[in-house]
Amino acid sequence: MSSTAIQELVNQPYKHGFVTDIESDTAAKGLNEDTIRFISAKKNEPEWLLEFRLKAYRHWLTMTPPAWSNVKYPEIDFQNISYYSAPKSKKKLASMDEVDPELLKTFEKLGVPMNERAALAGVAVDVIFDSVSVATTYKQKLADVGIIFCSISEAVREHPELVRKYMGSVIPVGDNFYAALNSAVFTDGSFCYIPKGVKCPMELSTYFRINTQDSGQFERTLIVAEDGAQVSYLEGCTAPKFDTNQLHAAVVELVAMDNADIKYSTVQNWYAGDEKGVGGIYNFVTKRGLCKGVNSRISWTQVETGSAITWKYPSCVLRGDNSVGEFYSVALTNHYQQADTGTKMIHIGKNTRSTIVSKGISAGHSNNSYRGLVRIAPTATGARNYSQCDSMLIGDQCGANTFPYIEVRNPSGKVEHEATTSKIGEDQLFYFQSRGIGAEEAVSMIINGFCKDVFQQLPMEFAVEATKLLGLKLEGSVG
Amino acid sequence: MINSNARTLLDIRGLTATVAGVTILKGIDLTVRAGEVHAIMGPNGSGKSTLAKVLAGHPAYEVTGGTVLLEGKDLFALAAEDRARAGLFLGFQYPVEIPGVSNSSFLRLSYNTVQTGRGRDELDPLEFDDYVREKMKLLEMSPEFLDRSVNDGFSGGEKKRNEILQMAILEPRVSILDETDSGLDIDALRIVAGGVNKLLSADNACVLVTHYQRLLNYITPDYVHVMESGRIIKTGDKALALELESRGYDWLLDGGTSASAKAAA
Numbered sequence: 001m002s003s004t005a006i007q008e009l010v011n012q013p014y015k016h017g018f019v020t021d022i023e024s025d026t027a028a029k030g031l032n033e034d035t036i037r038f039i040s041a042k043k044n045e046p047e048w049l050l051e052f053r054l055k056a057y058r059h060w061l062t063m064t065p066p067a068w069s070n071v072k073y074p075e076i077d078f079q080n081i082s083y084y085s086a087p088k089s090k091k092k093l094a095s096m097d098e099v100d101p102e103l104l105k106t107f108e109k110l111g112v113p114m115n116e117r118a119a120l121a122g123v124a125v126d127v128i129f130d131s132v133s134v135a136t137t138y139k140q141k142l143a144d145v146g147i148i149f150c151s152i153s154e155a156v157r158e159h160p161e162l163v164r165k166y167m168g169s170v171i172p173v174g175d176n177f178y179a180a181l182n183s184a185v186f187t188d189g190s191f192c193y194i195p196k197g198v199k200c201p202m203e204l205s206t207y208f209r210i211n212t213q214d215s216g217q218f219e220r221t222l223i224v225a226e227d228g229a230q231v232s233y234l235e236g237c238t239a240p241k242f243d244t245n246q247l248h249a250a251v252v253e254l255v256a257m258d259n260a261d262i263k264y265s266t267v268q269n270w271y272a273g274d275e276k277g278v279g280g281i282y283n284f285v286t287k288r289g290l291c292k293g294v295n296s297r298i299s300w301t302q303v304e305t306g307s308a309i310t311w312k313y314p315s316c317v318l319r320g321d322n323s324v325g326e327f328y329s330v331a332l333t334n335h336y337q338q339a340d341t342g343t344k345m346i347h348i349g350k351n352t353r354s355t356i357v358s359k360g361i362s363a364g365h366s367n368n369s370y371r372g373l374v375r376i377a378p379t380a381t382g383a384r385n386y387s388q389c390d391s392m393l394i395g396d397q398c399g400a401n402t403f404p405y406i407e408v409r410n411p412s413g414k415v416e417h418e419a420t421t422s423k424i425g426e427d428q429l430f431y432f433q434s435r436g437i438g439a440e441e442a443v444s445m446i447i448n449g450f451c452k453d454v455f456q457q458l459p460m461e462f463a464v465e466a467t468k469l470l471g472l473k474l475e476g477s478v479g
Numbered sequence: 480m481i482n483s484n485a486r487t488l489l490d491i492r493g494l495t496a497t498v499a500g501v502t503i504l505k506g507i508d509l510t511v512r513a514g515e516v517h518a519i520m521g522p523n524g525s526g527k528s529t530l531a532k533v534l535a536g537h538p539a540y541e542v543t544g545g546t547v548l549l550e551g552k553d554l555f556a557l558a559a560e561d562r563a564r565a566g567l568f569l570g571f572q573y574p575v576e577i578p579g580v581s582n583s584s585f586l587r588l589s590y591n592t593v594q595t596g597r598g599r600d601e602l603d604p605l606e607f608d609d610y611v612r613e614k615m616k617l618l619e620m621s622p623e624f625l626d627r628s629v630n631d632g633f634s635g636g637e638k639k640r641n642e643i644l645q646m647a648i649l650e651p652r653v654s655i656l657d658e659t660d661s662g663l664d665i666d667a668l669r670i671v672a673g674g675v676n677k678l679l680s681a682d683n684a685c686v687l688v689t690h691y692q693r694l695l696n697y698i699t700p701d702y703v704h705v706m707e708s709g710r711i712i713k714t715g716d717k718a719l720a721l722e723l724e725s726r727g728y729d730w731l732l733d734g735g736t737s738a739s740a741k742a743a744a
Binding site: 422426427428430431432433434435436437438439441445446448449450452 | 560564579580588589
């Protein structure tokens with residue numbers, strides 16, 4: 001009865017599972033140095049970038065996939081993946097009007113504002129379809145204040161000195177297995193540069209879409225905020241339903257100089273596989289922000305609802321004195337989804353502060369783990385961290401784990417960790433029902449209450465989307 | 480107040496129910512009219528709380544026989560939330576805690592859902608705030624309860640006050656209060672009972688499930704029923720409760736059964 005209501009609620013069908021019928025230019029499966037040269041040549045890249053890729057590839061060959069995380073999956077055959085797929089277009093597009101109507105329809109279906117609606121919403125959007133950035137809106141208005149917001153391919157062509165300076169500066173090519181793979185084969189992504197003293201006048205947003213069945217998506221995002229700059233960046237992800245698994249291995253690097261402020265929000269809704277655990281995206285992502293300057297701040301907020309496997313630890317390296325790192329996360333897993341996600345807060349500068357708020361919700365047969373590292377280096381005098389990791393279980397077939405790692409090497413460091421586990425049970429739902437509130441609304445209210453601390457951090461439109469995504473209704477729970 | 484011409488609000492006939500395959504209720508008959516206060520007493524395990532939960536629609540219990548009419552409507556044709564909207568209220572013995580959900584949001588959603596179910600207008604947050612603060616005075620509750628999470632970290636007495644506050648807000652026809660007196664000190668008992676008394680009228684009715692006659696010093700019952708092994712074995716007036724207090728349940732039961740041994744414990 002009531003448990004069925006919970007099941008129905010968390011089992012809402014995946015709405016973004018359609019495939020767009022569009023011709024694409026896809027590379028043959030397999031990975032070797034020739035594949036990398038092919039990608040680099042396709043994109044007309046300078047020699048230094050090809051070298052960057054090859055160096056990463058050679059390093060990758062010496063590495064093995066990480067085995068420490070709490071996820072299980074069959075060995076990935078990296079030779080059975082296509083590393084480049086792009087929607088075919090005859091010529092370079094001059095404006096949004098020339099974008100393939102099939103593509104526009106796709107994003108229309110996804111609710112991505114790409115044209116006038118973007119203007120109304122006041123959001124600048126860069127759209128990545130399979131491997132290629134297909135459209136960036138609002139560019140001129142941003143350029144007027146000196147902000148560069150474009151695809152990473154375009155940035156390589158137009159601003160090579162910036163890309164060369166910062167790419168790989170936060171996540172070196174050999175950082176980990178999947179970051180090395182990304183560095184070798186990344187195809188596109190977003191680049192954003194906020195010059196000194198500029199406060200970005202609108203939210204910047206990237207939508208990622210995987211469309212082709214056997215292609216991997218390896219995008220790369222680089223955001224640099226100069227002294228005193230401020231930016232809020234949103235990322236959304238969807239994919240069609242396939243009964244095979246697609247690999248997504250992204251790298252996101254953020255650099256914040258003195259007094260700069262970067263807020264990075266993600267609503268991840270990749271296809272999660274069906275109720276038997278068939279299909280879905282393998283999401284192996286490396287995200288790291290460097291608080292390079294004094295008083296800088298980097299804030300990660302993520303709502304992870306999709307993917308068959310989520311392996312993701314958005315981190316902050318707090319090098320500048322008084323810099324601040326934040327991580328707010330909601331991870332929802334259902335059916336046979338597996339999530340091993342969390343953060344790393346590396347305190348190097350003096351009086352650095354970090355906050356971690358993680359909310360894991362597990363339903364069905366899923367497994368949801370928080371894994372987090374707080375490291376206070378010997379130099380980080382006066383550093384402080386506060387971590388709160390809460391888990392909620394729906395039903396009794398799912399699992400939740402918390403793996404906190406704490407390393408304090410400076411006696412003045414102060415680290416606090418709190419963790420709770422709760423369960424939506426029959427009695428809780430009955431209590432709501434006996435007050436006239438139906439089970440569905442009850443679950444919404446409980447989950448919304450549970451996630452409140454994280455949703456508050458999201459920009460307004462994303463908060464709405466995230467709330468909807470979790471099957472929540474705001475009515476009655478705000479105020 | 481007994482008035483034999485008053486409308487019947489709750490009519491229970493031959494009710495039987497099981498939990499996990501074990502029969503707990505073995506044939507309950509009970510008629511509750513408007514304006515009446517009924518007390519149901521009896522030893523532990525006699526089925527008092529089960530009766531309360533079965534009426535409210537707890538999913539763990541299965542009704543295996545009998546009928547219950549709430550103002551003439553078939554109660555078992557209604558889902559638990561619809562029973563609440565139809566005017567049935569259960570005051571919980573152990574109200575659950577709901578961290579993260581503010582009491583004011585919960586109360587307002589509950590109120591508006593029930594109002595809508597009755598074809599009345601909802602209150603917006605500001606109007607509701609005025610409404611609920613007025614009701615809180617009945618129970619001498621401080622407004623800070625509105626900002627706290629539902630029952631989260633409440634003391635036993637605070638939880639029970641919060642239950643009666645919900646009764647005050649929802650204005651039910653029939654309130655079943657399951658051991659509302661347990662865990663209350665004497666001051667809290669006086670306040671909670673005083674609140675219930677103010678809510679009673681000629682249009683509604685109340686069924687008190689209790690172990691102790693102590694509560695009945697504050698809320699005077701028109702009828703006292705004694706439950707044992709899933710049946711009502713005796714019905715009387717307030718004097719019966721006093722007699723039970725002085726003599727225990729043994730004299731009502733046949734022989735020194737294990738149930739009576741439990742009751743003495």
